[in-house]
Structures are given as structure tokens and as C-alpha cells.
Amino acid sequence: MxxxxxxxxxxxxxxxxxxxxxxxxxxxxxxxxxxxxxxxxxxxxxxxxxxxxxxxxxxxxxxxxxxxxxxxxxxxxxxxxxxxxxxxxxxxxxxxxxxxxxxxxxxxxxxxxxxxxxxxxxxxxxxxxxxxxxxxxxxxxxxxxxxxxxxxxxxxxxxxxVMNSSLLEKSLNEFSNVIEADEILLFEKTTFLIVSQSLRKQHSDLKRFEKISNIIKQFKINCNRFDTTFQSIEIKNDNFTIIIDTFTPNTYIMVIVSDPKITPALTIHNIKYAQKHFEKLESQT
Structure with a gap:
């Protein structure tokens, strides 16, 4: 379209x-x-x-x-x-x-x-x-x-x-509830613009999503300059775990989890499991 x-x-x-x-x-x-x-x-x-x-x-x-x-x-x-x-x-x-x-x-x-x-x-x-x-x-x-x-x-x-933006957001909210994520964002793969998001816990920095888009996009550009490919990022400290990974053929996903009982390996497994559903939604845009 x-x-x-x-x-x-x-x-x-x-x-x-x-x-x-x-x-x-x-x-x-x-x-x-x-x-x-x-x-x-x-x-x-x-x-x-x-x-x-x-x-x-x-x-x-x-x-x-x-x-x-x-x-x-x-x-x-x-x-x-x-x-x-x-x-x-x-x-x-x-x-x-x-x-x-x-x-x-x-x-x-x-x-x-x-x-x-x-x-x-x-x-x-x-x-x-x-x-x-x-x-x-x-x-x-x-x-x-x-x-x-x-x-x-x-x-x-x-x-x-985006034609099915409300359905995409609904599915992202359901996925966030199932995996008990604080926040989930979907980024378009080339531009790193945010196409959908789900928020379960409030955060004081209202501009954090745009900052992430900007930072990751610049990091991705630098990777290309050195003939390397950006695939995924995992950050873990005492307060939260952040995972940014390829999701569908045209998106990256970012998942933020603060529950220390939820391991990064489990979150990554859930991301892989949800891919087919979101690939189907993406094909309908």
C-alpha cells in the first residue's frame, strides 16, 4: 500500500x-x-x-x-x-x-x-x-x-x-502482560522509529523512547561503517534487564523487565516464541 x-x-x-x-x-x-x-x-x-x-x-x-x-x-x-x-x-x-x-x-x-x-x-x-x-x-x-x-x-x-496500529498495540499489551515486562517497544528496522509500544510501569523520563531511537540508530550507523551488523543488545544491572533484538523481518523489539526472578534467557525465549504472531500482523499493514 x-x-x-x-x-x-x-x-x-x-x-x-x-x-x-x-x-x-x-x-x-x-x-x-x-x-x-x-x-x-x-x-x-x-x-x-x-x-x-x-x-x-x-x-x-x-x-x-x-x-x-x-x-x-x-x-x-x-x-x-x-x-x-x-x-x-x-x-x-x-x-x-x-x-x-x-x-x-x-x-x-x-x-x-x-x-x-x-x-x-x-x-x-x-x-x-x-x-x-x-x-x-x-x-x-x-x-x-x-x-x-x-x-x-x-x-x-x-x-x-500504520493500518492495524490499534491491533498491533493490543497484541503488544497482551504480550507484555504475559511475560510481565515493564515496557515493550517496537522499532522499524531501518529508521528505528517507534511504531508501537506497551507501558505497564510509569517512568519519570518521558523522552526516553526517542533518546533510545536516536542512540541505537547512531550505533547502528557506526556498525555499518566498520562492516559489522547490529543484531542485539543485552543490558543487566541490579534494577532491570533490557533486551533489544531483531523481531520480525522489519522490526526490532526492546523489552524492559525489572523483576529479578525473570531471567534474560526466559525473556529471549518468549520473544522468539511471539515472532510468528507479530510477523502475521506485520504482513497486514
Whole structure:
């Protein structure tokens, strides 16, 4: 199944850098060598087996933006599943930014009224964006290519695109209860974005999932540079055991267990036992 994602915003706002970090294994420093996008750059990314993300990275120069709302309007805004609009943190042309943003919303409402809308910006502008978005519903994230906030935003976006996300979460909750895990997370294998999670015990660090995505993704990239393959990680101390392992053909699983009576070997056995069930669910995405 193919789903169209529009990535829009002013030139220099970081759209292409985000795409390169998430989908092309760039580091934040690597993005400095990327040039500006000319017109529209289309790319296809396989995600969780049958799901194909058709990402339209739209150049943000004024002449291109004007074309999107006139001669290219039907082509750009038709059959869109998700619009991701990125605001430039360093922009001094706030009124012009809002003008283009509202025109994007108008065009999207006409051609893809059911599309989900995500805005990536910084905290000071959030209230204004929510005001100028009415009556449409949007989700707003404060993001930076230099920390884990990028993974939080993009994980939320892709979770909206997974067809059986509620069934996947239900199965993960049942699995977590059976093996008495504190937490379980499913990561997409290439991007290491979180596609589902189960939480049985509260934790004080609300950003821990995104931090893990960022850390493991960078570790995986470094492994590739040295011609080695990342397979699994096991961490055990007096307070908990963490296991990160390959799960289905397109996911990694992370299981956190604090009960000292549950051995890592038992947890690994349970992970292997559950694989076939989740492989079947994955094939239905």
C-alpha cells in the first residue's frame, strides 16, 4: 500500500535534513553538505513490509511555492495522507511564513480533506500556529535535527500511517502482560522509529523512547561503517534487564523487565516464541 506524504515549508527550514537523517542514515553533521531542494523531490521508502511511503519533498523557494498553489495545485495536493509543514526557526519573515502555511492548508482541504496535518516548529510559535490553523486539527511538535525530538515527531507521524496500529498495540499489551515486562517497544528496522509500544510501569523520563531511537540508530550507523551488523543488545544491572533484538523481518523489539526472578534467557525465549504472531500482523499493514 502506497501513502503520499507532503513535506513543505520555507527553503532552509530543514525539511531535506530531516528526511536524510530519518530515511538515509545521515548524521546531523552530514546534513551540512546537502543543497537546497529544487521543485519537488519524490522518494519511495519501504516501511513495515507492505507499506510504501511516497515522500514529496517540496522546495521552499518563493517561485516554487507559488507554483504549488496555481499550476501544480492538483498534482501536489491530491491524494495526500499526511502533510508535514516545517517552520524555519531562524526566519524573520513570520507573516510570509504564515501566509504560505495557510495557503497550503486551503489547498489541502480542497483536494485531500481527510489528510492528517503535522507541524514541526519551535515552542514560541506554537500558539500562533494553532490559531492560524483553525478550524483544522493539527499536531504540533517542537523539533531539532540535533536531538531526539526529531524521532518523537516522526514516530508519531508514521504511527498514523500504520493500518492495524490499534491491533498491533493490543497484541503488544497482551504480550507484555504475559511475560510481565515493564515496557515493550517496537522499532522499524531501518529508521528505528517507534511504531508501537506497551507501558505497564510509569517512568519519570518521558523522552526516553526517542533518546533510545536516536542512540541505537547512531550505533547502528557506526556498525555499518566498520562492516559489522547490529543484531542485539543485552543490558543487566541490579534494577532491570533490557533486551533489544531483531523481531520480525522489519522490526526490532526492546523489552524492559525489572523483576529479578525473570531471567534474560526466559525473556529471549518468549520473544522468539511471539515472532510468528507479530510477523502475521506485520504482513497486514
Amino acid at each position: 502506497r501513502k503520499k506524504i507532503l513535506l513543505m515549508g520555507k527553503s532552509g527550514s530543514g525539511k531535506t535534513s530531516m528526511r536524510a537523517i530519518i530515511f538515509a542514515n545521515y548524521t546531523s553533521k552530514d546534513t551540512r553538505r546537502l543543497g537546497a531542494t529544487i521543485e519537488v523531490n519524490q522518494a519511495y521508502f519501504k516501511f513495515l513490509g507492505n507499506l510504501i511511503l511516497n515522500l514529496w519533498d517540496c522546495g521552499g523557494q518563493d517561485q516554487f511555492m507559488e507554483n504549488y498553489f496555481s499550476s501544480q495545485r492538483d498534482n501536489i495536493f491530491k491524494n495526500v495522507e499526511v502533510l508535514i509543514y516545517v517552520f524555519d526557526v531562524e526566519s524573520f519573515e513570520i507573516e510570509r511564513d504564515i501566509f504560505y502555511y495557510q495557503r497550503s492548508l486551503e489547498s489541502l482541504s480542497s483536494h485531500s480533506p481527510n489528510a492528517k496535518i503535522f507541524v514541526l516548529t519551535f515552542q514560541k510559535r506554537k500558539a500562533d500556529i494553532l490559531k492560524y490553523s483553525k478550524p483544522l486539527e493539527i499536531r504540533c511538535f517542537q523539533t531539532s535535527i540535533w536531538d531526539e525530538t526529531l524521532y518523537r515527531a516522526w514516530s508519531s507521524i508514521v504511527q498514523e500511517l
